[in-house]
Amino acid sequence: MGHPRRPVSVPERDPQRHSDPGRGAHGRGPGRVLPLPRTVQDRSRGRNLETGRVGWSGFTVMSPIPDETPFARLAELTTKLEATSKRLEKRALLAAFLKSLRRDEVPPAVHLIVGRIFAESDSRALNVGWATLKKALAGTKQATLVPRPLTILEATRMFAQIAEARGPDSTRARRRLLESLLGRASEEERDVLLRNVFGEMRIGVNEGVMLEGIADTAGVDAESVRTAHMFLGDLGMVAEIALFEGAVGLRSRGLRLLAPMKPMLAEMAEDLDEVLAEHGGQTAVEFKLDGARIQIHRKGDVVRIFSRRLSDVTDSLPEIVAIAKSLPASEFLLEGEVVAINADGKPLPFQDLMRRFRRVHGIAAAQEEIPLKLYLFDLLHVDGQTLIDAPYRARWESLERLVPSEYLTARRIVTHKQEIEPFLQAALVAGHEGLMAKALDSTYSVGKRGKKWFKIKPADLLDMAIVAAEWGSGRREGWLSNYWLAVRDESTGGFQMIGKTFKGLTDAEFETMTERLRGLATSEERWGFHVRPEVVVEVAYNEIQRSPHYPSGFALRFARIVRIRDDKGPDDVDTYARLKDLYKKQFERKGRGPADL
Incomplete structure (x- = not known):
């Protein structure tokens, strides 16, 4: 199976070197690289x-x-x-x-x-x-x-x-x-x-530190810098405006139609009672779709569609453009998700959807092969009125007036946990991921995570980066198919390895991933490559365990890749802090072993 491995040919420098997950960052020693002076x-x-x-x-x-x-x-x-x-x-x-x-x-x-x-x-x-x-x-x-x-x-x-x-x-x-x-x-x-x-500076300066540094430099409020960044999606431009135009310049940069802005993000909910308590005893729950998040901009006859990562995907989604042009408003900014569906209307795997997003030729054939269903859940601007600061309740009402009900995400308002659980099961039966819970009075906080929105998923899942890949053996011979998984360490700007897995991908995905990771290689070992942490995967696991084998101190039990998240980047990877919080929460339902006492 697979194809012959084609490692980069470089001279051997240490015949005794071998893979040792206990050494160095991510459990490794220095990589073998070029023999130059x-x-x-x-x-x-x-x-x-x-x-x-x-x-x-x-x-x-x-x-x-x-x-x-x-x-x-x-x-x-x-x-x-x-x-x-x-x-x-x-x-x-x-x-x-x-x-x-x-x-x-x-x-x-x-x-x-x-x-x-x-x-x-x-x-x-x-x-x-x-x-x-x-x-x-x-x-x-x-x-x-x-x-x-x-x-x-x-x-x-x-x-x-x-x-x-x-x-x-x-x-x-x-x-x-x-x-x-x-x-x-x-x-x-x-x-x-x-x-x-x-793509890995690792000097402890992430986006948050830089935004605060820009605010200090310009003598402006940090919140105004963050807000401008969320609208512009350009850290360097925000710094230039802050330093040379000050607070007035930052305030003048708001929502721009036909230009992408960073989306509002959600926290993961660990408990349904917590969700209701945070939202004042009442919340709106929506199906959390197994699709790709998009923002749809229209200004007159011009429509632009952007992905979660701010890429322009307009040309790949002509049927969504047609829907946008059919709506009774000359300008708007809608937010929603597109889901790939089969002939029965059931969601297809996420990888099939990503094939549509990457397609630049043969779009008509792709529409037949992989039809899409649009689900809308927010309206941020309509006919000259920006709704960013309006409460979610009012934005939804405006959304209902603008779009036909067939495009609205399934939603209900609940006041008790017992109302959430059957709705969650309905979402899962329909082939979706889970639920979103949104506070009715929440404004749209661009680009931020917060407790205004919660994700409710039944499985234990983490978004992780692949930081290295090993050549497979047996039927996986010739493929980079054993992946080193890591979470993001916000304190250092680097990544903490917490396990490996070769489970979850198909043979076709192994082959595609092999070529992709070779292109991201930063150094080569006998067993494979260290790579830039640009590939994000959604990983399911049974338990987080203490582990002496990784510098992080943790490992995942029965880790398996659920899907490749091409719509996410390194900044979207779950954090080391969240991993530790999840580890502690495990003991709310089980006893602690001697190592944890």
């Missing part, structure tokens, strides 16, 4: 990235404006940020640095510090695989003279050129651009550049 040490993970020496690779870079900020200053900042675990110190360091930048340097610097390169709402991607990166590192050459330092704007321009490379020679063009960029950089600068390419 200089080592860039990944300070937070113990991973060596051996690179070439400082120099040029044949590209001519235009002279920068004299007052451009050297990239070395940003690299120095990241070292200081990583050296302190104190949130206030990180905020102070960020504020001092951001104040020193020119206006056009602020957005790219902010993105690079958090390890994103491009804004969340920016669809560009580097499209740099492990093989391309390895060749670029090998091609970096020594120069006897370095005429001038690399600057923040130069690095940003070159990343943009890499992302924009197209055509049959694009892989070679990306490699040569990378050679040029890495050749211009010092060892410390190269470390920061490579961390950004890998």
Whole structure:
């Protein structure tokens, strides 16, 4: 079964090395990477990235404006940020640095510090695989003279050129651009550049810390910064506005039709009584659908549809565009989910829905093969009136007036737990995930999790990132099919491994996942690859256990992948703090063992 494995060919460096889940971050030692003259040490993970020496690779870079900020200053900042675990110190360091930048340097610097390169709402991607990166590192050459330092704007321009490379020679063009960029950089600068390419800075500056740092820098209220970010979906733009336009500029950036905004999020409910208590004894429960969340924007004859991750998916969903154009309003912003269904109207697996989302050709055939059902549950703007600050009760009433009932998500208002349980069972029988519980007086808090909305699911599920993958054996020979699962550690900005699994995927999914993870590889071991934590999977498990085998101290019993969450990214992965809370809650229904007393 499978296909012959095709590992990247690199020289052996330690014939005694083997997989040991007890060593290093995520239970591993340093990865085996390229045999080049200089080592860039990944300070937070113990991973060596051996690179070439400082120099040029044949590209001519235009002279920068004299007052451009050297990239070395940003690299120095990241070292200081990583050296302190104190949130206030990180905020102070960020504020001092951001104040020193020119206006056009602020957005790219902010993105690079958090390890994103491009804004969340920016669809560009580097499209740099492990093989391309390895060749670029090998091609970096020594120069006897370095005429001038690399600057923040130069690095940003070159990343943009890499992302924009197209055509049959694009892989070679990306490699040569990378050679040029890495050749211009010092060892410390190269470390920061490579961390950004890998998508994992791990210096303890997540989105929340950066937003607070921006507020400190600009002397504005942190809440106004967060709100602007939720509407804009661009951390760098928010920083620029805050620093150079202040509170007035931030307030002027509200909901924009035809541009994506970050969605309101929900907390996981562990107890139905807690839900009712938090919502004042009465709540609205809706079916939690096994679909993909979307926002539908209309302005006149123009319709745009965006995914949960702010990607434009309009062209893949022509039937949803047609529904939007049929509604009796000239402008609106609707929120809902699309579900793939079979001929009987039953929900299809989530992976089938993702095939529709990724389809860019043959859309008409895809509509026949995988029909979609639209379910709407919120209305945030209609005909000039923004409803963000209106209570959920009023938004639902406006939604009912705008759209036919066939498009409304199943919903009822309840006051007792006994009313919730049969509705939950009805949702499960219909093939959905569970329920959502929404406070009737709740405003729409863009981009936040909170107790205004709860998710109610019957199974024990976690959204986790794959951080490494091992080659399979037996019938799985030739596939990367044993996955290292990790939760997000908000205190460090990294990930905590809590188990492995090879269960849950089909042979076709193993094959697709193998190619996908090879493209995300950051280093190679004899047993497989360490990868960027970009693939999110929904994992079911029976129990959270104490474990000495992983640095996290925990492991999942009987972990199995329920589905691949292509609609989610690393920031959506469940947190280490939530994992520990779930572990403690287990003892509300069972006794504690000696290790837990």
